[in-house]
Amino acid sequence: EDGCGMKMLRLPDGRFAGVGYKFELDTLINLTSLPLRDDDVLLCSYPKSGCHWLWQNIRFLLDDRVTLDAVDKETGMVEIHSREYFHGLPSPRILNIHERPEHMPADLMKGKAKIVFVYRNPKDVAVSFFHHFKGFSAYCLEGNFSNFLKRFVQGLVISGGIFDYLKEWETFFKKNPHIPRIILSYENFKMNPIPERRRLASYLCTQPSDLFLQEIKDATSLDVMRDLKGEVKNSAGQSVFYRKGKIGDWKNYFTV
């Protein structure tokens, strides 16, 4: 708890974990020993960078079909499930994870799993995160965006500071060229929907037609995903995970 009224769990090693969802502390603390499989896809991102969206795109590409149901990235979200749960998931697993390289499963260094890394303009991430914490009353976030921005810049949020997060992953990728990765940005994925999906498909070794890519694009629009999920709502009845889905919403929140 701090001056902002905000509450989070703190792990023994200093990492923050959420209280809005039931975080699985045992999984988080012992993450480095989580066994990976050769065909795992690890979707790595700082929170609020579009991982629900990317997860669904990866799922449809790997399944080679679109399924309009409520299954989404929470199915593969490492932070909220037990090790036994992951053990029971069928292959190929799409595991979504917000941790830094030092806390990643050690199997990753053995060349197991493929990384899909997605990042987003930190200013839009800050705004999205603000709404996320406001949306879950358990975080008790008080104050306006300016108050929250100070916390965000200091890294006093889940996953710590975004600048360190991105820097550490960049260093990790440079040092470990043998680890398969594709780097995507939220903005590019939105502005170049078909070419970016084709690039992702080729990395995942699938060969979708242009028609199928268009079908995936339509099925992963914000409105379709929001309607299908019918998920967590804030106290005002708005969706927490599927909010605006825009590039540049930060301009409505940052002062000059």
Ligand code: A3P
């Ligand atoms: P905003 O709060 O700016 O709207 P994550 O999935 O990593 O938690 O990221 C959440 C952000 O991605 C939210 O941003 C959310 O609206 C946006 N998002 C979720 N689904 C999306 C989609 N299908 N298309 C575009 N943006 C999406």
